[in-house]
Amino acid sequence: MTNNQLLFSIIVPTYDRPQKxxxxxxxxxxxxxARDRFQVIVVNDSTEISLETTIAPFQNQLNLVLLSQPNSGPATARNTGAFAAEGKFLVFTDDDCSVAADWLQNLENQFLKTPDCLIGGRTINALPDNIYSTASQQLIDYLYSYYNATVDRAQFFTSNNFALPADSFQTIGGFDTTFALAAGEDREFCDRWLYSGYRAVYAPEVIVYHSHELTLRKFWKQQFNYGRGAFLFQQITSQRAANSKLQHPSFYFNLLTYPFSQSSGIQKLLIATLFLVSQTAIAAGLLWEKNNAAEE
Known part of the structure; x- marks a missing residue:
């Protein structure tokens, strides 16, 4: 890793959230x-919404590229950015995330140790007073505690905070654009990455702050869409040996009791209730997608 090389391409898909x-x-x-060691590629997932005035103040502060595409979903948007990237490593985050000041430095430090790996960082809820946002992030935190308990044999990262070699991304074909929603495409990517023989490493010092404002209705919709994505994930990965078995019942017991170890007072009861809501919504979304597939 030499100083004269563009090391990182940060890719940010966005859709109609200019303030975020x-x-x-x-x-x-x-x-x-160092500014000359990274570029930022913003992919506007719309040809009807202009972002020129949004990015204009940053053009002189960042090596910034703006791309636009017809609305196709975040998986396609990330691929659009990745295929235009010039950096040795691709770094993905979302438009509702803010990164820690040492984000790229910590990624570089990890890539010096594991240059061929997918590296996933930690996401912190930036809206602790929003109970739905808190529950949403705690669900992800539980999955990380389960799938990434051995940090150098990690299995799952969300796409708002992971990085990998650009050439390896191209080799496995990028994100599966069958996933039109922001639901399941990162899970499938991680699964395919591991299935292709690569390794994933969890680096909790690589931090982003997530400002995803949720209401009960939005929380339900988010989890419902996760269920829809879960059905598609099952369909796509059914031939992969690693996905031939069901989760052990302890997975769900530990999931539903997880809030009691993370929160206190009435909040832990509220979040535990939302965990139940989430599992109901996921099941509903999965069944809805399954019925739709059967009718086609």
Whole structure:
């Protein structure tokens, strides 16, 4: 890794959230990392919504590229950005995330040790007063505690905070664009990455702050869509040996009791209730997608 090489291409898919995107770009400006060693590629998942005025203030502060595509979903948007990237490593985050100042430096430090791996960082809920956002992040935290308990044999990362070699991304074909929603495409990518013989490493010092504002209705919709994505994930990965077995019942028991170890007082009861809501919504989304597939 030489200083004259563009090391990182940060890829940010976005759709009609200019204020969120502005906060995201502001966090890139605050990165404690040489400006000539990374670029930022914003992929506007719409040809009807202009982002020129949103990114204009950052053009002189960042090596910034704006791409646009007809609305096709985040998987396609990430691929669009990745295929235009010039960096040795691709780094993915979302427009509602702000990154820690040492984000890229910590990624570089990890790539020096594991240059061929998929590296996933930690996501922190930036809206602790929003019970639905808190529950949503705690669900992800539980999955990380389960799938990434051995940090150098990790299995699952969300795509708002992971990085990997650009050439390996191209080799396995990028994100599966069958996933039109923001639900399941990162899970399938991680599964295919491991199935292809690569390794994944969890690096909790690589931090982003997630500002995903949720209401009960939005929380239900999010989890319902996760269920839809889960059905598609099962269909795509059914031939892979690693996915031929069901989760042990302890997985679900530990999931439903997880909030009691993470929160206190009435909050842990509320979040535990939302965990039950989430599992109901996921099951409903999976069955809905299954019925749709049967009718086609």
């Amino acid at each position: 995107l502005t906060a995201c770009l502001q966090s890139f400006v605050k990165l404690e990392y």
